[in-house]
Amino acid sequence: MAVIASTILLVTEYRSSQISGVRSTLSVVVDPLKYLVDFPTALIEHAAHSVSSYRALKLENERLREEQIIHQSRLLKFEALEKENIRLRALLENSFKLGEQVLVAELLSVNMAPYEHIVVVNKGTRFGVHPQQPVLDANGVVGQVFRALPFTSEIMLITDPNHAIPVQVNRNGLLTIAMGSGQLNRLVLPFLPSNADIHPGDLLITSGLGGTFPQGYPVAVVDEFTTEPNKAFATITATPKALLDRNRELMIVWSKSVPVPLITKSIINKEDPSDEVK
Amino acid sequence: MRLNNQVSYFRIILTLILAMCLRVVPLSEEMALLNPDWVLLVLVYWALNTPERVGIFHAWIFGLLTDVLTGRLLGQYALAYSLIIYVCLKFHNRLRQFPFFQQGLFIFFCLLLSQLLLFFIKNLQHPAQLHASFWLPVFTGMICWPLVYGLMRFVSVFRFIK
Numbered sequence: 440m441a442v443i444a445s446t447i448l449l450v451t452e453y454r455s456s457q458i459s460g461v462r463s464t465l466s467v468v469v470d471p472l473k474y475l476v477d478f479p480t481a482l483i484e485h486a487a488h489s490v491s492s493y494r495a496l497k498l499e500n501e502r503l504r505e506e507q508i509i510h511q512s513r514l515l516k517f518e519a520l521e522k523e524n525i526r527l528r529a530l531l532e533n534s535f536k537l538g539e540q541v542l543v544a545e546l547l548s549v550n551m552a553p554y555e556h557i558v559v560v561n562k563g564t565r566f567g568v569h570p571q572q573p574v575l576d577a578n579g580v581v582g583q584v585f586r587a588l589p590f591t592s593e594i595m596l597i598t599d600p601n602h603a604i605p606v607q608v609n610r611n612g613l614l615t616i617a618m619g620s621g622q623l624n625r626l627v628l629p630f631l632p633s634n635a636d637i638h639p640g641d642l643l644i645t646s647g648l649g650g651t652f653p654q655g656y657p658v659a660v661v662d663e664f665t666t667e668p669n670k671a672f673a674t675i676t677a678t679p680k681a682l683l684d685r686n687r688e689l690m691i692v693w694s695k696s697v698p699v700p701l702i703t704k705s706i707i708n709k710e711d712p713s714d715e716v717k
Numbered sequence: 718m719r720l721n722n723q724v725s726y727f728r729i730i731l732t733l734i735l736a737m738c739l740r741v742v743p744l745s746e747e748m749a750l751l752n753p754d755w756v757l758l759v760l761v762y763w764a765l766n767t768p769e770r771v772g773i774f775h776a777w778i779f780g781l782l783t784d785v786l787t788g789r790l791l792g793q794y795a796l797a798y799s800l801i802i803y804v805c806l807k808f809h810n811r812l813r814q815f816p817f818f819q820q821g822l823f824i825f826f827c828l829l830l831s832q833l834l835l836f837f838i839k840n841l842q843h844p845a846q847l848h849a850s851f852w853l854p855v856f857t858g859m860i861c862w863p864l865v866y867g868l869m870r871f872v873s874v875f876r877f878i879k
Contacts, residue, residue, distance in 0.1 A: 444777065444792075449796070472738055553746075
């Protein structure tokens with residue numbers, strides 16, 4: 440009977456993934472375990488924070504303040520550029536999505552399964568997290584929400600062998616797809632021909648195609664480009680910008696679903712419900 | 718015999734919860750490949766020693782919880798665990814008489830069967846490449862069996878002083 444029950448479960452979830460209710464109910468039982476396993480790590484970190492010396496704290500504070508001033512001045516410019524960009528887009532009669540809301544989530548140090556780059560964070564559907572949301576850190580794209588449970592959610596990193604992310608080369612806008620390689624410090628770009636205009640050192644940013652990831656976030660830097668005469672496609676590898684193995688704080692992003700209205704055609708645009716990002 | 722009958726559900730469930738914690742404990746990448754299936758080891762111990770307490774139903778429930786915990790397709794650990802516990806219950810009288818070495822061999826085949834089932838289900842989802850290190854937890858599980866056995870024996874005999 441147990442065999443039949445589990446087979447039914449397997450088939451139904453494989454076919455339709457309609458029983459997420461069962462999973463989220465059971466996860467309420469299991470999630471405390473994840474927090475329990477994470478507890479020693481969190482405790483050590485907390486202890487390290489609370490015993491760090493006055494001098495070190497002061498130094499860090501100074502450094503952060505300096506950084507903040509620099510960033511603030513950059514932001515001033517950025518705002519002006521943003522406005523200018525909207526105006527220019529309006530000239531091209533092109534709508535423009537702008538502005539995202541983020542939620543800072545903390546990583547739980549839990550090891551789900553080998554061979555898969557899936558991490559667990561401490562924010563779930565209680566905070567409005569839903570599957571396929573993009574996840575970033577301060578340096579770049581980390582991955583996407585793979586499964587949202589009530590108290591935790593599972594995030595698939597961009598380096599997972601089953602993950603692919605649409606990217607473009609920042610220098611010339613060349614579009615391609617970056618796939619995970621199974622190693623934490625490497626992405627592969629398998630779909631570019633040998634004569635593609637791409638060099639080591641090129642920055643790859645999200646292209647916004649596919650609708651999952653918002654456009655323009657840094658993903659990776661190309662570090663190797665080798666062509667072999669007997670193969671149709673070049674072998675290109677890239678290093679992710681995000682610190683995938685070192686960060687504990689991640690940002691879950693909500694893209695604002697309403698595009699910034701056009702200046703010339705703002706009334707028409709407001710009535711237009713076409714919007715692929717949920 | 719009297720002793721075995723008095724092992725409370727509290728201890729069984731507590732050890733199983735501990736095993737589930739060990740299952741997801743953060744380890745380095747190489748160590749994670751070696752991490753054996755603790756939940757199955759503990760379940761097998763209880764099924765061999767207190768077959769009147771731990772049955773297929775428990776195995777199924779804890780399999781399902783392990784599925785949720787490790788983010789697998791729901792039901793694959795449930796299937797594997799309930800099948801293996803069925804075998805254990807079928808042969809528990811004979812197995813308890815076996816010398817330690819033979820018991821270890823039996824555990825090895827249990828773990829192998831579970832891993833085979835998991836691989837089979839994984840392969841049904843999408844054809845997967847078989848990595849040699851996929852089978853490592855089977856061996857480490859067998860090596861850990863004496864440890865689990867000793868600890869669990871201690872847990873089931875241990876009594877709070879009244």
